[in-house]
Amino acid sequence: MSNADIQRRNFLKTTLGAAAVAIAPGMLLFEAAQAKSDGADSKVRWGMLIDTALCKEGCNDCVNACSRENGWKNNNLPTDPQWMRKINIKDISSGREISLPMMCQHCAHPPCVDVCPTAASFKRADGIVLVDKHRCIGCRYCMMACPYKARSFVHEPLHDQNPDVPRGKGTVESCTLCVHRIDQGQQPACTEACTNQAILFGNLNDPESAIAKKILSVASVQVRADLQLNPGIRYQGL
């Protein structure tokens, strides 16, 4: 046996010796925990109300903020990810033009979650739809199923990801509603960046929240409401 082999065995021996201790890591965690949040609350439903009257054509502030925050770059190739994009739409009959941001609509009944073979696509208790990249095998079925074309596939190896926003080659990704910011009590990056204040973010389930109050008083719609997916993103003036 070579020298290196023996050393490795020895190292392994000490390493494996007490692996049994870790049979119940959850219990061990309990005592180790200090600054620990309670996690996503099922009484909460995060959502947005986007006022298309305040959203200006040609303004890309929200998209740029999203790109900066989450570290994706769009160089206008069809293989580049776009977690968020501005869409300009024109009513064919009346000619009325509207500009609006489009991203994951965080459906209550998300088709991406239904079709994902490994349950990598999932909905958090507070309504945020995410991709568990530890489980995503990159089959792209969710991209086929999403009615909003909200998802992107990472076509290239990545470097220098934001430590708060892990992303990697061969997996599917989309708007996370800036879950890492929400969990720290902050607003999503796009909401904060919108100088026209067209994006209102909040808890749809809390009758006292600004967003719930506004939805009560103004007309708002969900995109492709005919599909009955009940998205958490609503649009005003569409």
Added chain:
Amino acid sequence: MRLLRNLFVVLGMLVLCGQAAQAAESMPKIDIGKGGQCVRDPQWMRKNHMHLLIHQRDETLRKGIRDDQISLKNCIECHASTKDDSVIARDDSFCVACHKYEAVKIDCFECHSGIRKSAWLKNQREGK
């Protein structure tokens, strides 16, 4: 019989001592960054860090339970090298040194950043 068994025990101990002496010479040289003890003692962590990480990753991602102390980000915060702020940049970086020695592939950094958030922010500002 008994004599034979004792002989084996003695022989075994001799071999083990010899190995330990050899091993001490060429154990992996690790840049432990700031180091120090935070969750558990180093030997416990060596054996169990993966269980903590995999447990916490599911808690954090799927349930939103964020535990600052045992998050991967927090591990990197202390253990990234003081020279290049990374746990994976060099052969003796904190994660790489051991994993190379044990020939265990690390999958974390396909997606996760291996550098301190503060350093990442600085890099972003400087446009690196």
Added chain:
Amino acid sequence: MPSLSSLHFKNRLFYVLLAAGGLVALAGLYAVHMMESHGHIISGMNNQIVWGIPHVFAIFLIVAASGVLNVASIGSVFGKAIYKARAPLASLLSIAMLAGGLTVLMLDLGRPDRIIVAATNYNLTSVFAWNVVLYSGMFSLVVLYLWTMMEQRMNPWNKPAGLAVFAWRFILTTGTGLIFAFLTARQAYGSAVLPPMFIVLSFAWGLAVFHVVQANIYAWNEKQLDPAIMNRKKNLLGVFVIGSLYMVAVYHLTNLYFSHRVGFEHFILRDGGIYTNLFWWGYVLLGNLVPLALIYLPGLGKGKCVMLASLLVIFGAFALLYVFIIGGQAYPLDIFPGYEVHSSFGDGQIASYTPSIYEFLLGFGGLAIAFIITTVSVRVLNFMPQDKAYIAD
């Protein structure tokens, strides 16, 4: 009795064929390696066309793998002797094509290294997850079925095994159709016609593959297929081709009936460029009308004609799948019905797709795997159909 020199020649030819198949399979693995290290950027697929050439090959192989079992079912379930004699070969082809198709599908994943994740995490609402069960179940059932045919002591179990395979492959092809049928948001898919359409398509494609392989095996063994048998099987192919053309017509006609899908149908049937051409010239003309003529026109319908007809049906299958899978994604999603739409993400525009060499290598690699499995098995085991004197039943 073949001469010694011809045996030598054949022996050598076998290894040459095997080497050729191996090389193509290796080229496929090379493509996988490249896609693994560079990412899917080197394929022609993108965020609009998320499934490309590999899926065309994979779905052809899987659908044909189910359809080829028709030959076995007619024998085992409906008790027709000439089909029963061909059941072992049909089962072998099914296993070979299923293996080839699944390999392509698996190796095209973004993270093929995580295949164990797919095997350990099931999402019960996902058609893909159902299909994982359906495919592996089919595999084992067909192996069992083969066993009941090739091991004499197991013969009494042949009928129940045949029935199980018969039922399973219907469900399997239904599952393949459902992958698309459940995509309600896309104009091209989300139709209940798709599962039955895929079942009928599988009959035609499977039988065509069977004809091609059977003709080669007979030629290799210097035997002549009884013309009466040939005649029956070519008529069956004709019926299947007519049936599949009918189902494809129904699919497009129902789409044309819904006004919100008319735009998509106009794209495929009239304005789609490559997709329109492939559909009319590739699928309808070369893949259906010409084979039907070769089968039914007086004076035609002999060995060579049936062989050519089968090859054309296979070509038509690829043409149709290209139009269905890639054309179906190229047409933009209708996120805002009634609006003209523009964005940086290709909203409202026909997506463009140029398949890359790596995708073709991967696809042909899958075909090569099916080829190798078939060639080796036919050589080491007895899959040659053993016909008794032909009596019509």
